[in-house]
Amino acid sequence: LRIAILASGRGSNAAALLAARERGELPAEFVLVASDKADAGALQLAQLAGIPTLVLDPRDYPDRRDYDLALFERIAEHKPDLLVLAGFMRIIDGDALKPWAGRMINIHPSLLPKYRGLHTHRRAIKAGDAEHGASVHFVTAELDGGPVIAQTVLRIEANEDENSLSARLLPLEHQLLPAVVALIAADRLALSEEGVVFDREPI
Ligand code: GRF
Numbered sequence: 001l002r003i004a005i006l007a008s009g010r011g012s013n014a015a016a017l018l019a020a021r022e023r024g025e026l027p028a029e030f031v032l033v034a035s036d037k038a039d040a041g042a043l044q045l046a047q048l049a050g051i052p053t054l055v056l057d058p059r060d061y062p063d064r065r066d067y068d069l070a071l072f073e074r075i076a077e078h079k080p081d082l083l084v085l086a087g088f089m090r091i092i093d094g095d096a097l098k099p100w101a102g103r104m105i106n107i108h109p110s111l112l113p114k115y116r117g118l119h120t121h122r123r124a125i126k127a128g129d130a131e132h133g134a135s136v137h138f139v140t141a142e143l144d145g146g147p148v149i150a151q152t153v154l155r156i157e158a159n160e161d162e163n164s165l166s167a168r169l170l171p172l173e174h175q176l177l178p179a180v181v182a183l184i185a186a187d188r189l190a191l192s193e194e195g196v197v198f199d200r201e202p203i
Contacts, residue, residue, distance in 0.1 A: 003028050005017060010041045032053070072099070092139070102191035107176065108137065135138070150171065
């Protein structure tokens with residue numbers, strides 16, 4: 001499986017993917033790490049690992065649609081089978097997404113369908129939820145709204161704040177995302193008309 005990672009920030013989920021491959025747990029090839037931010041942590045990791053990188057700055061494009069079309073066209077040149085959004089902090093244009101239907105996943109730090117969008121940890125605490133977590137889902141034009149593949153769950157403790165909660169969740173994210181990618185790489189999971197299908201019979 002040829003994988004491209006898209007990441008905007010710290011890059012710890014991208015690091016978890018690369019580490020899983022190093023440990024031999026991910027039968028996949030990382031063909032590209034792409035970002036909208038020149039200082040994204042994931043780019044440095046990619047360079048150290050000898051993985052090609054791509055940075056496109058949205059400010060160089062007239063609007064979101066133009067940017068997204070250009071970005072995904074450039075990504076396509078690397079012929080990935082799967083795109084993994086690992087902290088890619090942009091809403092993607094629906095037309096740019098279309099060619100990647102069923103081939104793009106995202107990790108989101110909430111128990112979807114709860115708390116799409118930003119500040120998920122804060123919102124879960126404020127709502128008085130007993131549990132919080134992260135979800136990996138297929139990407140559709142609806143923000144954080146595509147079919148959920150798998151989730152990791154943790155209990156919200158008394159006196160928890162958003163920093164402690166996100167810090168406790170992050171290592172669970174780092175297990176969840178490579179585990180899902182490994183299932184896709186093993187062809188044990190796909191998106192069909194009916195939704196997410198596990199252990200698909202070979203055609
Ligand atoms: C993670 O919490 C992920 O769930 C969300 O953005 C954050 C990215 O963190 N989509 P990192 O850049 O992978 O460290």
